[in-house]
Amino acid sequence: MNLRSLGEFGLIDRIAGRVAAGTGIIRGIGDDAAAVEPSPGTVQLLTSDMLLEGVHFDLTFTSPEALGRKSLAVNLSDMAAMGGRSRHFLLSLAIPPSVSLEFLDPFIGGLLDMASCHAVSLVGGDTCASRSGLVISITLVGEQLPERVVYRQGARPGDLVCVTGFLGDSALGLAELRAGLRETPAISRHLEPSPRCNEGLMLAEAGLPTAMIDVSDGLLADLGHILECSGVGAKVFLDRLPLSEYFSAEAGRLVSEPIQLALAGGEDYELLFSLPRQYLPQARQLLSARGTGCAVIGEVTEEAGLHVTAPDGSSYQPAGLGFSHF
Ligand code: ADP
Ligand code: MG
Numbered sequence: 001m002n003l004r005s006l007g008e009f010g011l012i013d014r015i016a017g018r019v020a021a022g023t024g025i026i027r028g029i030g031d032d033a034a035a036v037e038p039s040p041g042t043v044q045l046l047t048s049d050m051l052l053e054g055v056h057f058d059l060t061f062t063s064p065e066a067l068g069r070k071s072l073a074v075n076l077s078d079m080a081a082m083g084g085r086s087r088h089f090l091l092s093l094a095i096p097p098s099v100s101l102e103f104l105d106p107f108i109g110g111l112l113d114m115a116s117c118h119a120v121s122l123v124g125g126d127t128c129a130s131r132s133g134l135v136i137s138i139t140l141v142g143e144q145l146p147e148r149v150v151y152r153q154g155a156r157p158g159d160l161v162c163v164t165g166f167l168g169d170s171a172l173g174l175a176e177l178r179a180g181l182r183e184t185p186a187i188s189r190h191l192e193p194s195p196r197c198n199e200g201l202m203l204a205e206a207g208l209p210t211a212m213i214d215v216s217d218g219l220l221a222d223l224g225h226i227l228e229c230s231g232v233g234a235k236v237f238l239d240r241l242p243l244s245e246y247f248s249a250e251a252g253r254l255v256s257e258p259i260q261l262a263l264a265g266g267e268d269y270e271l272l273f274s275l276p277r278q279y280l281p282q283a284r285q286l287l288s289a290r291g292t293g294c295a296v297i298g299e300v301t302e303e304a305g306l307h308v309t310a311p312d313g314s315s316y317q318p319a320g321l322g323f324s325h326f
Pocket of ligand 1: 012015028029030031032033034091092093122123124125126127
């Protein structure tokens with residue numbers, strides 16, 4: 001079977017036939033719009049991310065399964081950063097002639113596997129042909145009680161700046177791919193990030209963070225967003241950045257200034273949040289119950305601006321803030 005003989009509607013049917021039953025779905029794939037029912041008393045959270053061949057992924061590096069998983073993971077990560085519970089999503093695909101059904105089947109498999117891991121259901125989308133590369137666009141709908149949603153604004157002077165997991169592995173993985181390596185722990189983190197869904201939800205439902213964001217563009221850039229939205233500044237200490245054992249051992253072989261990968265590398269999909277100091281033990285306990293680390297990397301200040309301090313106490317000037325498309 002090939003895509004041409006299957007046709008657009010055949011492909012949609014093929015996708016629809018693999019979708020597991022979900023909750024809150026009045027009408028899923030197969031009408032002009034999906035109809036879903038939010039839980040009573042919640043606000044809906046909507047987020048969308050596009051992944052473009054040649055911009056966000058390289059088909060020579062990634063397997064179709066991994067790409068499917070990552071396409072949904074980046075959206076789940078945004079929802080986690082709002083403290084939301086992800087529920088339903090739309091999948092839009094622009095498919096170039098070079099992409100076959102042999103690619104799409106495992107791609108959908110990876111995507112739906114990630115969906116079932118996080119209890120989200122595919123309820124619709126759009127499908128068309130592309131004349132350039134593969135384009136994947138996902139819109140995710142989630143929900144949360146209005147008073148539990150965590151925004152980028154809300155960080156207050158004296159709050160701790162915290163981050164889950166490790167920083168820099170994804171950027172190291174990308175550098176390794178470009179250098180010709182194919183299977184390392186950092187490459188796995190780059191190609192198959194794990195969104196911190198439960199972590200974001202638990203922190204939000206416990207009412208702990210004052211502001212939160214996921215680290216997609218790079219620590220400094222993303223922290224910059226929190227600071228700007230909150231009208232505050234922060235100091236960050238280089239020797240407190242959480243680095244994996246693999247990163248500490250290997251990054252120096254490939255790049256001249258490894259710490260730069262942790263500061264500005266991006267795509268770590270960890271949660272970065274500000275936390276009133278007295279909540280630290282509770283936050284650590286919640287996260288460690290899930291096997292997730294929580295590093296305190298600095299402190300929110302009244303004075304605007306982001307100050308990075310080197311291990312010797314001197315002021316560190318980062319080479320770049322992070323990723324920007326333009
Ligand atoms: P319309 O012409 O009204 O836009 P479509 O023919 O595009 O309808 O889609 C038919 C149905 O299939 C709709 O329910 C739509 O949400 C769903 N659909 C289309 N493409 C996808 C896809 N890639 N994944 C999941 N559902 C899809
Ligand atoms: Mg359509």
